[in-house]
Amino acid sequence: MATECPVFLFTVFDFSIYGCLRCNWNWKGHMFLSSACNFLFLQFIITLLLVLALIMDDICDNVNYISSPRALSYVRDSKQGKKVLKHMNKVLRNLSKLGIKSSDVPRKGVMVGNVGHGTGLQEAELLRACLPFGAVQAVVMVPGMAYCFVVFADLAGAERAYSALHGRRNPVSPDLPVLYLAYVDSVPGCDSVCKFDLKPPGLLLYEDFVTDAEEESLLNCVDWTNTSCHSGKVLKQRRVKHYGYEFRYDTNNVDKDCPLPEGIPPECDFLWPRLRQRGCDVGAQPPDQLTVNHYEPGHGIPQHVDTHSAFEDPIMSLSLGASVVMDFKHLDGRHAAVVLPRRSLLVMSGEARLAWSHGITARKTDVMPSAGGGLVVQDRSARTSFTFRRVRHGECRCEHRDRCDSHQRRSTAALEAAGTDEMAAGLESQHVHEVYEKIADHFSETRHKPWPNVLAFVQALPPGAVLLDVGCGNAKYFARNTKVFQVGCDTSTGLARVCRERGFEVLTANCLQLPFRSGFADCCISIAVIHHLASQARRLRAVREMVRVLRPGGRALLYVWSKDQQRGMQRSAYLKQASCVGDVETKTVKDETPRDALLPLPVHTNRTQFKHQDVFVPWIMKPSGTTCVQTPPTFYRYYHVFEEGELEQLCSLVSNCTVTSSYYDQGNWCVILQKTPA
Template sequence: MKHKLARAMEVIAKHEEKERNELFSDLPSRYMFLANFGPVSGIKQEQVISFFQKQDGFERVITPRNNRPYLVLQFSTPETASSCHAKLHTTTVDEWSDKVILLFYAKSAPAQDESYKSIPGLILIPDFITPEQELHIYQQIQSSEPSFELLNLRSVKHWGYKFNYHTNHVDPGKIEQLPPFSDEIIESVMQLGKVESRPDQLTVNVYEPGAGIPSHVETHSDFEDGVISLSLLSQTVMNFKHPDGESFEVLLPPRSLLIMTKEARFLWSHGIPARKTDLIDGALVERKKRVSLTFRKVRASPCNCPYHAQCDSWLSTPVGTKEHNTKIEDKFVKEIYDTIAPHFSDTRHKPWPKINTFLEGLPAGSLVCDVGSGNGKYLGTNPNIVKIGNDQSLKLIEIARERGFEVNACNNLYIPYRSSLFDVVLSIAVVHHFSTVDHRIQALKELTRILRPGGKLLVYVWAMEQEAGKRKFGQQDIMVPWHMEKLKYDPNEHAQEEKEVEKHEKKFMVYQRYYHVFRKGELKELVEGLPGMVVEEEGFDHANWTVIARKC
């Protein structure tokens, strides 16, 4: 235990960048470090709060900066902190898998996490309006046309232009002019000099307690730089996430103004988790009704920002003809899979049961073409059929060939086989990597072209509608990060850390892959639109929409 205590103090001192005698007090104080209970511990702060609320004088949990592997407990007096220390220090907690509680008196409260201020272009202005202005604006919103549109636990209305949540784009026709109450707000914003273009679109959301909005980046092709959000009635916590996985929680108080420009607007995604409480200043706070006013300037020309992975204007720019990849398909699909091929292959071993059953049920001698075969996961099933793999990643082809499979290089947009050749064609997790509707249709056309009459096509694509507890998508065209540990694939990168902080300290290379996630019925509709194809079965498997179709 002596070594464990010394190591815990060493970790805290390292992160605080101070000597131990500057941090720790031999005498009781109101503040105590709780070691090994930071964000990487697997124990939520809500659980920590609930546990320590049973101790006399406990006031709150303070979260140090930068997701550090410890927390700070604040008590009303040094005496109540001392009482808690005497009861709990070096004890274990059954419901936390016998995790040991290590408490150290702190000389003072550490600085709280305000690192979100490092997000370039993010500006938060508290008390931008007065309580009287807040009430007036809310009353005007309630009494003004148009009427509210009801969504899931929130109501929305638009002025200037309507944002269509089904297409994730602005409808082109102008609707109601901006309401008079917005003029004063816009004038005050423009005087700040933080945004260049005067907003001409307003969206008002009324959030009921428990409501949220999925994480998203405001559509590049629809709006210019400068997204402005004014909060009314109550506070909430908004999450900001960088494509490399770094994230911050930002408290938006009532009457505060949030301005997103540059990276904050174009690169970082933002969203509000759907929950009924927020952790604010170390205490659980129940949400109340909240109103947000979002002002934006509708774009008149394509976006030319440098953040290509998030820019739908750039993503949809084709290169050459329909038989050639778009820029996004080259840079964020082909190049990425060549880069991550060994790591990707290590995570792809066992065939999914339904696909395996489909292949095992084929008649002996069937000729099967797997387009997008990757490391050959499905080429090793059913020895009684003939299987040919195909992929555009040369690195994955090398891996599959090393396993003894027959695999060729090809692009799904132009498959180098004669028409009506194969009994069965597989497309597992491929079509969702094409960035335009034309390319998704072209890919499906090629799959059906090489299929013989009477042959069957099996297609799997990622689903927009995920299972409970799985990831949620705020839009259909997304970038999905692939995290590859530097330690595992670049052993000379840096030395190993001690076990307590190893998980927290590991560094990752993050690679972004493009996906178009399909809504229910979308894949079926595309396949049914192909000449001579009849959909025999539509299903949902492993968070994918699936279709089995027959060629007439």
């Protein structure tokens, strides 16, 4: 670029000046005498600015953010080094915007570029590559990014790693790509990083709880050949056997009226007196349900919370055969990594059992704390766990509402019992209409990009078609097809005002009673609207209203939020935005029901999977000019998130329309329906 740009620049410059002179441009008076000259001169100015921007970008890419002699020498002596440093500087420029500065002198903290969570790198792989150069205190994997951080125990280890790895392939881990390293003054704190020193409240761990002989006796008492009453199964990630009661993975519960023939083996009876001797109360009665899981290296169990209504406190897990790391996660982002040594007993009660999910990542190695205070990589071996529970008879009454299935059933029952249109309308008024009036301008500022499938639907309409947008928000789907006539409505006067200020035909109206004559529209769209309605009857009424205003043969496109925000391994755009810097919706909010709420619905944690169908979703608004010290106001919006097939079933109740298409789109369930031709 350094040799090509000047030639291109002067060529354009000569051409533009020549054109200007031909057009008799008055240089002293700065006036154009022809429109052709005006166009040529404007072309010259734009081209000049573009070329200068490219030159500056090239200069920036070659500005050495790390001025250490070693890095400079490597750049001078290697073409590959120049390429590596260019990519490294790009990453460091982005990090500098987040307050993470590179250093030209050795530091314990090292940024490792070209690998990370976004490239599928495992923490253990990076640690194994770095340990030959010195003890490592921490590895920080930034979610979704192609870089990560390593904190060495001393400067010497960091320097050795830099000298051996920067711009080169790792001889210890040849599968890793070329790495580029940089010293950093600080390593970003990240709530999602595992912390071995963090323990969930209510978690107890008793090491060496059983002897080697007792371990062997317990392992031998499990008869894997007996599969009566489906008590023994082979799941995708492990072998499972149940005693006392079978745990149903399809319902995440037990059939309390159908105990299994085999009770808990008597070889386990010695555990409870010993546990009491250690000062742990196992309740008035010992466990009556046992699940035995056998894991081979590479196997695991997904994050989960044992169903509140299924089991009492506490839940106990005995690790036999090998050690493993179990991850505990809280909805507020805290992440604890707990090492379960071989022959240890884990006791989960209170918050640890009810509010934290737990699971074992499927992998063949674990990163564990070393005796010297650093980290080590340990290969996994075959492990068997004995998980003891006592079946609960009745409902859970805990305070951890966001995890509690009993609380959700009570909330749903209250919503159904309230049943009246007046109660549902009151909930919508307080937690939909009033909220959107208060956040209208801020909401509009965050909603710009149209959904591709909705955009394609609008742009495919024929010239002259009449399109109605029900719940149009800030009218982001208006003017996408200039050949159709479009009108919209929204319950928020604030959002309707925003639309009218943009020159669009929008009025204030409720989707339950549209102020339009029957059969006037060729098409209708309603994006993210009816999930704000607080009863099935009202959601059905809204669909019927939209069908009413369609002409015979007219079509409608409906989008609602899905309870499932991940399909297979593909996360929705909503979940992916959890790592966005400055996203006001990702900030932590207490999971307490608002005091003024009409019904005790759970509060959803933003940018996470939905646990319940009827929830309050917080909107955290930071007005312009507000300092960081001030607490931004939080508003709670009511949502009914849809299960798979629920939207199609709802539309099927409308007699004069047919669902012609349904699909899942980035965390939304969507249908296209057509009004029955006359």
